[in-house]
Amino acid sequence: MIKVQQLTKYYGPYRAINDISFNVNDGEIVGFLGPNGAGKTTTMKVITGYIPPTLGSVSVSGFDVVRQSLAVRQRIGYLPETVPLYTDMTPREYLHYMGKLRGMNDSGKRKQRVEDVMAVTGISEMSNRLIAKLSRGYRQRVGIAQAMVHNPEVLILDEPTVGLDPRQIIEVRELIRELGKTHTIILSTHILPEVSMLCQRVIIINRGEIAVDDTLAHLESSLTSTDRLEVLAQGSLAPLKSTIAQVTGVQSLELLTPITGDRSNQYRFLVEAAAGSDLRANLAAALVAGGTALLELKARRLTLEDIFINVTARDEDDAQDDAYYDPATAPDHNPTIAEVAAETADEEVAS
């Protein structure tokens, strides 16, 4: 179990992380998202004990990362962003070395474990080549092997699938999913579908603050809490509006950017309806019956990407108040996906 409490980290005058708190439960796979420079890597470095926090505390399995650093490091396997390898060693030598450093003193057991880990990560056939001669994909996998060689309780993986080819990406994801059954994993990535595939929970971090912290299951249900339909129809505006509004189940109707020029009599609407009430058939029938031409009709869903883009772009506007932390106005909990989804939806409609 990882507990991050009111963590703040300054690099000189620059504040990389501002008062973030979250927990990661045993056996959870948490996706760590955020734009470059948001503070993901810094947070991970603090959890691994590489850099100390400026304020706040972090504990792993009950051990404080500053005061009981060695106990924490014993329990963590870490794959940094730039894979740290000794290029003058072979993968086997390297894994033995890392294993020894992490207290695997029984040489028989260590030998077995190193061979197992190499088999699992698919580097056995490269085990006797110098790491300097390995391709990017193999090096990445040696890095992952290194993180898991001492069978730690917690794995911290900073962009583990970068530089891999599509087939290797699938293999590594499969591996992470497998590891997730017995390990607690924090996974940082820029590939959003990867999060949907692997993680039970998502933390989106932006400008050093947590923008979203929610479970993926909750997120998925939140994302589909309303049915949103986009309609493109031809006709005059007033009758179109009333026709759509009269369809049973329609909760709200917004005119999106009007189309001008040659197609000046075409209008695009965003229609919201209660979740699960698929209005497409009714809407189409009503429009055709009303004598208007229905050009397009599609369901629109908020994806993780919509949320991500929204929460990370939004803060550019309040960059001003961002510089000063005011506890009076700060939310006392991390925003859930539902709140962000609602806000995202609002802003989209407004646009």
Next chain:
Amino acid sequence: MNTVTVLNKELRSYFGSPFAYIIMAAFLVLGGILFAGAVTDPRGPQAASMDGFFSPLPVLLLLIAPILSMRLLADEQRSGTLELLLTAPVGDGAVVIGKYLASFLLYLAMLALSLVFGLLLSFFGNPAWGIILSSYLGAALVGAACLAIGLFASSLSANQAVAAFIALTITLVLWLAERVALFVDNPNIRSFISQMALFTHYGSFTQGVINTKDVFYYLSITVVFVFMAIQSLQSRRWR
């Protein structure tokens, strides 16, 4: 235990590349020239003590020690493996001392090769083994100090060339302390500064005198710089 792990790994990377062999060969060539020059010098009864080899040894060390030690920590910083070492459940001290010992052992191995000169002497004459042994002790101690300085320099930069240059500069400054002392009028301060000089304490070893204050001086320099290397590494975390 962890120190030994690091030590083994460092020795393996020294000897796994041409690095160690090139340095040792260069050392033997340069040492051989010095030795041959002294032996063939008609004025010199000092040849029996290998003095011709040991007296100029500090100059060789000035060049060799920074090269031996430059990669120890600089390379870890450059390749990012320092992050791995500092997040492994190993104390920073164990890592640094393991690395230091590796460079020191390589240096001792190199020094041991020069025994061939003593062997040659024993074929053709009667070498003064007492003086030779005390000279070896002195050489080992000076080397230990120079390597510690190099280790500290290596902790300051991710660039090996920069690290080597810093080491060279520190060593030179400590060497030249003798000269600096001459500018000072106050006899107490002058004596203090000249006692700080790196090679002032070396001469007596080559004359067969083992003085505890000289041994203590080199050991202190070694401990201080190894300690500073550990501190410097730890301070990386706070930047």
